[in-house]
Amino acid sequence: MPPRLCSLCNDARAILKRPKTGQQICKECFFWVFETEVHSTITEAQLFKPGDRVAIGASGGKDSTVLAHVMKTLNDRYQYGLELFLLSIDEGITGYRDDSLETVKRNQQQYGMPLKILSYDELYGWTMDAIVSQIGKKNNCTFCGVFRRQALDRGAASLHVDHIVTGHNADDIAETVLMNIMRGDIARLGRCTLICTQGEDTIRRSKPFKYAYEKEIVMYAYFKKLDYFSTECIYSPDAYRGHARAFLKDLEAARPSVIIDIIHSGETFEVKEEVKATQKAQQTCKRCGYMSSNELCKACTLLEGLERGMATAAITERARKKLDAEGPALESIRTIPFFQQSPEAHSTDAPKPPT
Amino acid sequence: MSCGNPTAAEGETLMPRRKKYDKTKYCLRCKETLGNIVIRHAVYCKDCFFPLITHKFRRALEPSVNSKPDVSRRTALRPDGNLLVGFSGGLGSTVLLDLVHRCYVSMDESTMPADGGKQHPRHEKVWKRVTVCYVEICDAFPGMRDRTSYVRQLAAKHEGIDFLPLRIQDAFDPEWWETVHAPRDAPGLAVNMSSEELRLSSLASSSSSSSSSSSTPLQALHTYFSSLPTATAVPTTIETLIRLLLLHTALRTGSSHLVLGTSLTSLAVSLISGVSQGRGYNLKEEMQEEWVPDAEDTSVYRAPSHQAKDKKVAANGPRKKYVRVVRPLRDVGRKECALWAWWRDADVVGNERWPWSGAKQDIGALTREFITGLEKDYPSTVSAIVRTCTKVEPKGQPAGLCVMCARPVQEGIREWKSRISIRSRNDSQDIPPSTSASLTPCLCYACHTTMTSRSSRPAPALGLMASDRPTVPLPMWVGSGVPLPTRMSEQRMRDAVHEFMLDDVTDT
Structure with missing residues (x-):
């Protein structure tokens, strides 16, 4: 039986079946189609303009390792004119993050990109090891998620970048759409399929892998011989997300297009205007100056709970009331450092932490 | 990107189970009888259960009975x-x-x-x-x-x-x-399901050929x-x-x-x-x-x-x-x-x-x-x-109804699909000329996906006789919904240009 030819070039021998389309294609066509799809995602959404300083959120895992490689490739091939940086957050999880940061440091050498590593310890005065030792494994993902988001924004501001790109892939987004519907999180449901969101201080956040299948990212890393760390976080008890992920895998086995179909669904609806009107307006955190929907931002609330020995204060209403009943926080409570993106532009209007 | 772990089943990782009922074992409605059923933490007795369900049933149906749904429910x-x-x-x-x-x-x-x-x-x-x-x-x-x-x-x-x-x-x-x-x-109508374009043909012509x-x-x-x-x-x-x-x-x-x-x-x-x-x-x-x-x-x-x-x-x-x-x-x-x-x-x-x-x-x-x-x-x-x-709510105005499921269709589905998943190295092949008889433009995203999206697994073995025909007959309503090119009748042509005709020409 003659070897099957690639269904894209009809020339080379097909060596893989594309998870996204089921087409049997050759290695070169796979690289081409993967990179071209990411390129068309970037150009369709007009994510960048020449001269932009872009930080790649790099964890050392498969998504960010491939993202760094693809961003470098596309920037060179299509002359985006971007200045690329690597930005890593060290959560302070012994045996998990320290190994994967080694991958990021190698990427720094390979691609010649400046690297900034910002640690939870430096920013919040707490490592995840210390947080888990106080609160246990339950709910620790709440702390880590909120802290990481703010840390990325603050790290990006310290690098004076315009844009952060993260390695969220199509599977992550599909999973998030399902979870937000099932949890009734209408605010996140409205924005989780957006390719670009506005972060702190006019720094935009984008997901160029929004339509890239996780399996294809792994396939790309495999054929390009990119090394990455695949360790699961040792504190990962987000049972709800775990359920959603297992469900999505079952659905994908039934029909691989389900991931794209869910994202398409998420893109076709929007939150009703009358519901939007009931959502809280965005304001600025009184303590650290970060964007917030309450007087204190989520990170400051979580941090205050940790500092005062009531870590659940930002998680349950009851604990919050108890904390409030004990009186206001001491003035000496830790303030999260606020990095200004552009000292000239923000010297007069940047909110300052209370003294 | 996330750190979820589907296999985690340690006691502390699961949401603690709540009691089946919140406060009392007595019926929430009558407050006299011991309850017989717990509906999402609320207790009801058997006697109160029936009016409760009937009320929910009427509340969901009756506001949409009159042609104007907003008519006061006090009216007939x-x-x-x-x-x-x-x-x-x-x-x-x-x-x-x-x-x-x-x-x-x-x-x-x-x-x-x-x-x-x-x-x-x-x-x-x-x-x-x-x-x-x-x-x-x-x-x-x-x-x-x-x-x-x-x-x-x-x-x-x-x-x-x-x-x-x-x-x-x-x-x-x-x-x-x-x-x-x-x-x-x-x-x-019959359709060829082997391609994304779902080429259409007349059922009469396709059955006569096989x-x-x-x-x-x-x-x-x-x-x-x-x-x-x-x-x-x-x-x-x-x-x-x-x-x-x-x-x-x-x-x-x-x-x-x-x-x-x-x-x-x-x-x-x-x-x-x-x-x-x-x-x-x-x-x-x-x-x-x-x-x-x-x-x-x-x-x-x-x-x-x-x-x-x-x-x-x-x-x-x-x-x-x-x-x-x-x-x-x-x-x-x-x-x-x-x-x-x-x-x-x-x-x-x-x-x-x-x-x-x-x-x-x-x-x-x-x-x-x-x-x-x-x-x-x-x-x-x-x-x-x-x-x-x-x-x-759906984003934007619908571009018509799907001929298969009769539900609103969003605009630009084909372009979206071809951009998200490139299936050809030749750009011009992604979207064929719209003049060809294709079912795809008349379908919603979900119906098109149902008819074309494949799996790495083999097609289902339904125990049915496999057909040797390249084309597949479509449900009756699809035929009436697909706009097929037809020869324009003189009357329709006249209707189309009617307003530009002078009276004496129209009469002839």
């Missing part, structure tokens, strides 16, 4: 037509049939609201004629039982309700089509099912066929309303399953929809032989043709439905398991299993899903 209910009850034999539709019969046919006093007195307009009969329609699917697969006669017996227990059985292959039957619509040359393997509606159905690319496409297609058969039957019976027995639980399942199949644009329709047939379909034909009652409806004069699909049990969970059926001693036919091997590869079945399991640990899941979906 005057629907524009009759009522059609879609009956599957499952728990939800059994409870629905019982409630419809008690509330609107036998006028059971216990189901009437206490306020307003016995002379209140709501004590009058609302629907002139109530029909139960059952669509039998046993012919779709070998080895399934025909339950029509059993369902007929069940329906007969509900005095005053007509019974109208259909078979799933009616969707491909020109004779059935003619009982609904005026006899006309509905173009029978053996007459699809000469009967049942054979057409089998050909259609055995040509579907995935196992999950089969149940999705069955659902669509049943829904459209019911909609057209509603037209046939002069019904302005079609009620379905979708419970809160099954609504949550169908919403998540719909999202998973790319039906996000139609979430609103999944909960409640109003189907207005195309202009051509307004000439609904009522065969003279089809019962005298039809004539009576026709004699009421023409009404605006629409069918409002309502799910009156959308606030009632599956547990409450089960208890209603148990306490009312209602016979539930039940849903028969499909005998084919692809049942585990069914997105709908997987979703049902998942939601049911999730509800045990997170009891508010189903209501959260439904509540969330009521807070979103």
Whole structure:
């Protein structure tokens, strides 16, 4: 039986079946189609303009390792004119993050990109090891998620970048759409399929892998011989997300297009205007100056709970009331450092932490 | 990117179980009797349970009975037509049939609201004629039982309700089509399912070129099912066929309303399953929809032989043709439905398991299993899903109705698909010229995906005779919805340029 030819070039021998389309294609066509799809995602959404300083959120895992490689490739091939940086957050999880940061440091050498590593310890005065030792494994993902988001924004501001790109892939987004519907999180449901969101201080956040299948990212890393760390976080008890992920895998086995179909669904609806009107307006955190929907931002609330020995204060209403009943926080409570993106532009209007 | 761990099952990682009831064991309504059922942490006794469910049923149905949905509920209910009850034999539709019969046919006093007195307009009969329609699917697969006669017996227990059985292959039957619509040359269409473009051809020409393997509606159905690319496409297609058969039957019976027995639980399942199949644009329709047939379909034909009652409806004069699909049990969970059926001693036919091997590869079945399991640990899941979906709306204006499922279609689907998944190195091949006869532009995202999206697994083995024909016959309603290039008649040409004609030219 003659070897099957690639269904894209009809020339080379097909060596893989594309998870996204089921087409049997050759290695070169796979690289081409993967990179071209990411390129068309970037150009369709007009994510960048020449001269932009872009930080790649790099964890050392498969998504960010491939993202760094693809961003470098596309920037060179299509002359985006971007200045690329690597930005890593060290959560302070012994045996998990320290190994994967080694991958990021190698990427720094390979691609010649400046690297900034910002640690939870430096920013919040707490490592995840210390947080888990106080609160246990339950709910620790709440702390880590909120802290990481703010840390990325603050790290990006310290690098004076315009844009952060993260390695969220199509599977992550599909999973998030399902979870937000099932949890009734209408605010996140409205924005989780957006390719670009506005972060702190006019720094935009984008997901160029929004339509890239996780399996294809792994396939790309495999054929390009990119090394990455695949360790699961040792504190990962987000049972709800775990359920959603297992469900999505079952659905994908039934029909691989389900991931794209869910994202398409998420893109076709929007939150009703009358519901939007009931959502809280965005304001600025009184303590650290970060964007917030309450007087204190989520990170400051979580941090205050940790500092005062009531870590659940930002998680349950009851604990919050108890904390409030004990009186206001001491003035000496830790303030999260606020990095200004552009000292000239923000010297007069940047909110300052209370003294 | 996330750090979720699906295998984590340590005690501290799970949400702590709450007590089944919050405060007291006594009924929340009457506060006197020990409770018999806990509905999401609230306790009710048996006596209070029935009015509670009846109230939820009426609250979900009655605001949409009058043609203007916002009319005050204190006024009389005057629907524009009759009522059609879609009956599957499952728990939800059994409870629905019982409630419809008690509330609107036998006028059971216990189901009437206490306020307003016995002379209140709501004590009058609302629907002139109530029909139960059952669509039998046993012919779709070998080895399934025909339950029509059993369902007929069940329906007969509900005095005053007509019974109208259909078979799933009616969707491909020109004779059935003619009982609904005026006899006309509905173009029978066939489609080539081997490509994304779904090339169309005339059924007459494609059958003459090969053996007459699809000469009967049942054979057409089998050909259609055995040509579907995935196992999950089969149940999705069955659902669509049943829904459209019911909609057209509603037209046939002069019904302005079609009620379905979708419970809160099954609504949550169908919403998540719909999202998973790319039906996000139609979430609103999944909960409640109003189907207005195309202009051509307004000439609904009522065969003279089809019962005298039809004539009576026709004699009421023409009404605006629409069918409002309502799910009156959308606030009632599956547990409450089960208890209603148990306490009312209602016979539930039940849903028969499909005998084919692809049942585990069914997105709908997987979703049902998942939601049911999730509800045990997170009891508010189903209501959260439904509540969330009521807070979103489709983006932008629809570009028409899908010819397959009759639901609104979003614009730019083909462009989106070809951009997200590149399937060719030649840009010009991605979207072929629009002049070619293709079904794709007339389909919504979900229907197109159902007909074209493939799996790495082999196509389902349905135990049906595989067809050797390259083209597959389409359901009857598709033929009337696809705009095919036709030779323009002189009259139509004249109509098109009428306003530019001078009088003397027009007259000649």
